[in-house]
Amino acid sequence: MISRLIHIDANSDDSLQSQIRHKLVEGILVGSFAAGSKLPSSRKLATQLGVSRNTVVLVYQSLLDEGYIESRERSGIYVSEKVSQGKVELVQNSPLQPSFDDSSTNNHHRFKGALATTTATSCPQNWHKYNFPFIDGKFDSSLYPVKEWREANTKANTPREIYQWSELQGAEDDPMLLDEIRTKILPRRGIQANRDEILITVGSQQALYLICQLFVDSTVTVGVEEPGYPEMRELLVNQGAKLHYQPIDDKGLVVDEQLNHCDIIYTTPSHQTPTSITMSMDRRDEVLKKAHEQDLLIIEDDFEFESNFLGQPHPALRSLDRDNRVVYISCLSKVLASGIQIGFIVADSGVIAELKKLRKMVMRNPPLNNQRAVAYFLSLGYYDAFMMHLHKVFFERWLTLREALNTYLPNCIDTGPIQGGTAYWITGPKQLDGEHLREEAAKVGILIEPVKRYFASTAHPENCFRMGVTSIPNEKIRPGVQKLAALVHQLTADYEEKLTNAKGKLLSEAALKQALPGALLECQMVYGVPCSIELLADGRMKGRTGGTDSEVDMGRWWIEGGMYYRQWKLWAYGEVKGFYVIMDGDEMKWFDQNYCFVRQLELKGYKDQS
């Protein structure tokens, strides 16, 4: 009841009218009387407060004039909606509050350090409303360790803990967090470090920023990966660095004499951003050797080291570094809810001391309540547990996506031979316009990531895009890819071979019966490993893929109505599928019942018998 909130002091020097006005304005500004809510009539309020109606009428009138309240015909007096938009002409205690008029200064001409560009984010704000969000780096919230974070957070906020971390103000980090990182995280990467060799940052972005501030100016040439992490490129450009764009191959950053004129190399060896390629051990040695020979500094961005699915993760460059040339960056954001933002830098104590001075100038230190909460999260073992959990979840999704791509887009796309990471870099058919695909896919609820932003050069491939697994539940992956595959085929229909115009010769039922029993078919999986299929004369078939995670499957095959049919036990979802077969030399091409091209294989030793 509004009158409860308005206490009138009969002994006050202030007039009744002023007191009521004051309380009403205060209530409106602090939200006790919410925007849009109805106020009592002047008569009713006067009665409640025991004052004359005229007093209330005068107060209401002044508030109406100033826009705090509004009168709605035949309905009454309401708190103005404009209040919450900050549009009221005058504010309490501030009769001088101006509304800036047209002659007021626009401050744009004063901007000295305005950013010429900022990397547009590639993901819509409402990504979670899409049915099939194949977006990397966003998380479906089911993955947050909510209960465990709450426990760690509660532990970090007992009175004793608060007093402890409050004493740390200044430039120092929480020693408990430093020790947890030293003993629980760094050993996984083969890195050892003392407390004074670690700096806590607000996420990895701040880590990169501080490192750029320290090591980079316009006299420095920095070698970056192309394609590479656009936010780092932006930081480097902002520092006035000269950039050298170094290509990557399927072993990671290419190491050659082009790096000789660099001063610094920035690299993402665990899973290259954006291609997810893991730098090979040989390549790691080469990079370090190059750095030694050419006196380079290496910035190692190890943001995703835990998601190596095939084989063990390679040790970090920092752990292999024999002469202190590697500055190492990582963060814990993949495990904690994003928004908490804890990252860290490992380097020699001289570098860390200097970075600490810079950090102090930029913002003192990362919030200490969060440092302590994350320290507890680690010390309670939740980091390890959730890392394993995420690893399991992402690995499953990663395999599901690979399987779906291989089933629905064979011979059409290429993901490269990656061993982990949480996104696939996908090269589509030559004629595919990736940006157009992205737009069309979004219309049917599928989010894929365009890749233009990863390239510094304007001469980037148009037919690439990325698909990530952090944000999409496993069960959505197959239907999403199926839908996307239909779209890809639709967009490239004009260029795709059809049964009706394909080069080569359509095999009749008789020709199939002659060619297929005992045949050995060879093809390539979308992820770059070979696959061989043996069609046994008895109608069974054996399949085997190559690569580090070689798989085998059994199935059956037959010929029916001029088509080759097959059904695997596990592969291709165990579905029965029939294909028309065209042979062109020893190249075998499959077409579906709509005469659309599906896949090309090699039929070893095939000779046209006709």
Added chain:
Amino acid sequence: MISRLIHIDANSDDSLQSQIRHKLVEGILVGSFAAGSKLPSSRKLATQLGVSRNTVVLVYQSLLDEGYIESRERSGIYVSEKVSQGKVELVQNSPLQPSFDDSSTNNHHRFKGALATTTATSCPQNWHKYNFPFIDGKFDSSLYPVKEWREANTKANTPREIYQWSELQGAEDDPMLLDEIRTKILPRRGIQANRDEILITVGSQQALYLICQLFVDSTVTVGVEEPGYPEMRELLVNQGAKLHYQPIDDKGLVVDEQLNHCDIIYTTPSHQTPTSITMSMDRRDEVLKKAHEQDLLIIEDDFEFESNFLGQPHPALRSLDRDNRVVYISCLSKVLASGIQIGFIVADSGVIAELKKLRKMVMRNPPLNNQRAVAYFLSLGYYDAFMMHLHKVFFERWLTLREALNTYLPNCIDTGPIQGGTAYWITGPKQLDGEHLREEAAKVGILIEPVKRYFASTAHPENCFRMGVTSIPNEKIRPGVQKLAALVHQLTADYEEKLTNAKGKLLSEAALKQALPGALLECQMVYGVPCSIELLADGRMKGRTGGTDSEVDMGRWWIEGGMYYRQWKLWAYGEVKGFYVIMDGDEMKWFDQNYCFVRQLELKGYKDQS
């Protein structure tokens, strides 16, 4: 029991020795076997694990060689203390881990953005161990709203809330916090702002940093207060700004034609850093007028607006600004435990948008869990409640300190006519060496703040220091000042007038009896206001101070043994004190029983009758 932690897999390809070694190293690194803890003997562990003793001996030997464990004579095997210092030669999974040798790179020659200077903090890390910490800005932990913060923090970390603020990742701030600041904090300063006119920062340091990044480069001249906030000076120097040092007087920043060649003015109007002087309303108008005439931008650092003790706080410059020239900064750190670090900037939406881009580059956004927790702290009304609480506590301490200074160091120091703030800027006797006083005071458990760091000029007064009230409990203030006063007198003893060498004439008992009844004494309080004392003929006395917080007190006086005695009801702690009196013209000087100078007063209309 250690053997529980070591699970041996008989079917493993790994040897027993390797398995045991692996588990032990892991346990040591993750802290399951703590540094310094005793391990079982090789015989005992072998029995527990069911392996041959030789196996365990070989494992222990390898760990001894590598420094994980150490053998203490006649005592046994212990986990090495060195492990927790990160001094172990080799780390698990990382046979290549080097210990950098002397030939390894020292990276100092690569520093491009190293800071030439950093402002030394003026406060020892262990300030809370001092008995009398008169340090400003540090908090005695009894002031933290621990329970209320825990409640707000818990509310911000329910699953629903976590999902909500996690969605905000990117560059956006928590709309709930923006609205709480808009409706609960800014109206107190007379400021209205929309959401897009506010940016959340990690404390006020980040606010200043971002603003410098945006508005300042080497072409810009910035007018700063002298003495002023050293951290801001450092930021400006780092940006290459030209600095103009503008003096302050007892109305705040001096406004004159010297400001005409500035582009930007940085000012701390609520309580000037470091003098605590509040800028007068007239001066505020003058600053804004100057800014308008000379097309200046004003950076208003309003870090302490709530601690105006005498009279109402003046509205912020931003609220008086008619043509959008003021960029406003404040923070909530005074109310929350430090370490949480939430600050904010208010400016027009164009400026905020640009600052947001810069902030995104520096670190994305301030941790969102904290933004939400602080929003709840505000919405639950705890901010208001604690602000009032702190106001009360600090006001009490502020008065206590003023009273103590006035009692124990009259005519010796000057605090200036300040109305609030949490620190006094103290000008001591001309001959006092403030830095020497600080050193000597620290030895007896008193922390005062040296002021050299606030001056850009080397020609700063040597006899000044600061005393703050945020960190010292009320009951410690009087004894601390008493102790400090003794030290001041000791250090300036050579220069102080003594009864034995004072200019003027010592009044005998008879002369006192003639001169004092009915006399009107006038003097100055240390905080700059006049005080008059009327000695009534009947032995009573009346005292009255001037200024906005005029006080009166009654007491009694008498003459005894050639000394003037007095006792106030309230003033000077109601203590009985006797003084020898020397008259020099109409100047009256009091000396204590040790013949030391205490205070000088004017005896209106006194004529030497001798």
